[in-house]
Amino acid sequence: MATYSPAVRAGTSLFTSSLLIGILLIAANLRAPITSLGPVLEQVQQHFALSAAAAGLLNALPLLMFASASPLAPWLTRRLGLEQALFGALCLIAAGCLIRSSGTLTGLWAGTLLIGAGIATANVLVVPLVKRDFPAQAALCVGLYAATMALMAALASGVSAPLSALTGYTWKLSLGVWFALALVAILCWLPHLRQARSGASAVAPPPPKSVWGSAIAWQVSMFMALQTVTFYTLIDWYPAMAASVGIGASESGAHLFAYQAVAVLANLSTAVAIKRLQDQRLLGLICSLAIVVGMAGLLWAPSLALVWLVFAGVGAGMSMVTCLTLFGLRVRDHHQASALSAMAQCVGYGLGAAGPFLAGWLHSVYGSWQVSLWMLLAAACLQIFFAVMAGSRRFIE
Template sequence: MSVISDKTSLAKNPFFSLTLVGVLLIATNLRAPITALGPVIHEIAASFNLSGSAMGLLNALPLLIFALASPFAPVLTRRIGLEKALLMALVLIAVGCLARSLSGLTGLWSGTFMTGLGIAIANVLVVPLVKRDFPDHTARCVGLYAATMALTAAFSSGISAPLSGFSTTTWKLSLGVWVIPAAIALAVWMKVCARANQQPATTEKPHIQGTKSVWRSAVAWQVSMFMALHTLVFYTLIDWYPSMASEHGVSSTAAGFHLFIYQAVAVVANLSTAAFIARLKDQRLLGLICSLFISAGIAGLLVMPELSILWLVLAGTGAGMSMVTCLTLFGLRAREHNQAGQLSGKAQCIGYLIGSTGPYLAGILHGHTHSWHSTLATMLLISLAQACFAWQAGKNRFV
């Protein structure tokens, strides 16, 4: 497919409208299958007699896969193209969702692996595709994409525990239901691929100023660490908040609703941030503010857990702002879509490699201390470190 630069409206070309719908449908599958796990993790552990360490590893496995697979996604793109690579990702997610709910303990682990691998590929490739196909609307499209991820993630957390009690299949229904949005996205993306194949090819190669590898770029490392620390705190809270809340007499259903609020607030933050982020001279102040919102929320959970809804609203605002800022920086700090893909792959590799340690280490730390205070205090320090990297990543430079 040739690169079309004169897109003054998303609606003028039907192909690009279909592509945007496809991108948003992909987004519905990139967080919900993971956030559905936290509210029912204890039911799964009881079903298979899993230890605390095994539960932590199950929570951390998708993030580990994100980290290990992300650098290879741009290579896959060069082999088969962006559209086909994203189609492959959706197939993996759909098969993985089925396997982990229908095939016992082996299916639980293998299905989690396949789902994580599919999400890892799509995570990296959506932003370069948006930068290529919607160059005049990148920030707005990324905002819609991030908001869709956050909305479905919130919905997943909110319904996971109630679905578990809805039938005799318990947690299997909570995890298996996410094959439905994967199948819908797959059907639409097959049409996107078919239309892409009908477009004339081009031999024109984009011109890139500078040849420095993203792995040797200080800017790329700053963006990566911004994402890493945000990811660590976000997924630790998503995976373990129900357990934290249970120490204060909160039921799993109520905790799931709290997580829904946490992530629903992030949707509003996604959209509002996307509306003005590209107009800023740089993103330093924005990165600082979103990090401090997270810090305030974690500090509140630590010292006044009885007001957890309030603190989750603050942390959710910061999380939503951080997510869309990180994703947009992949495009803003790159000169064209191939370089954006490389930055996205590197940032998500580092981000999820470090971020995946959060749920796992939190489980181990809690097992030793039998309290969540140490975990929350550590998360608070990490969120303050995030503010430092966010300030540096927000400077208006290229990798």
């Protein structure tokens, strides 16, 4: 049996801790540049005289990029390696934050595209990295990763408007400040980039068999898609839904913060629970039922909206961690994990981006949010089926 000196063990432990910190810093950059836009979107719209349709497209563009760019991430991994591809993704996010806040219309759109492309790539590749380097602690790492994303998303939403009031740079400061966070992540990732280069093989691995024909892959992807529809529709439209039943803007903002804060707690508790269960069917059922209760409550008892958002937030947090963990649990190696992650996020964010659009369109047609909430309730009920199927212990062959 091999033995290691204390110095070797300490060095390995230090490198592993540094890698986990690097992963969490990547996670911190995967939602904050997006959620920081919403609170200052009206300022951006006025500055550039954007139409309502153009402003809506600007808000939806990152999600559309997630769907369209995700399938390219496994190809990048085979060409460059996981570490190099993630480093490139961070560089795209950093450049996008700077360009988007330049104050030009071209910069606004180009920067948003770069941010979306960078986040799409990192979204896909973090889970394969965790499966490769933290196989025994994958669920816990994914839980910390998801919790960091959710926490930074909520923080960015909360500080964006106050930051815009600090200086004459207004919204440019609110959107550009996230360049600093991306730069910190880039600097932290450099040692791992050098390590990957020093141990790189000259022969690229063969591409894994396509997962698009796998029933399990489609079940995981539909689970991802349906929970994404509900989450992003509520994030985009809940304030308007709340206003229609007499809930003020400040109160609805507090409700949304509670929704996201509860999701963070659910991220961490689900990561612990996954390790104790034989499979993920029970978790899939519980998280989906929590969303069903939340949507039904908003539909039939909107005066208790905070209670229903807590249910929905628990379901959203559990769903996200369960989905991300399934990317690693339903495959044999990290190459397959990359392929499944790409497919699930392509399908998930592609359909997820349609949720806010359909909800707004249904409201414009019927003049009420009731039909939109029925749509979300139907999506949550359908999620029960796909979550339970995806949670059964099987592998993509």
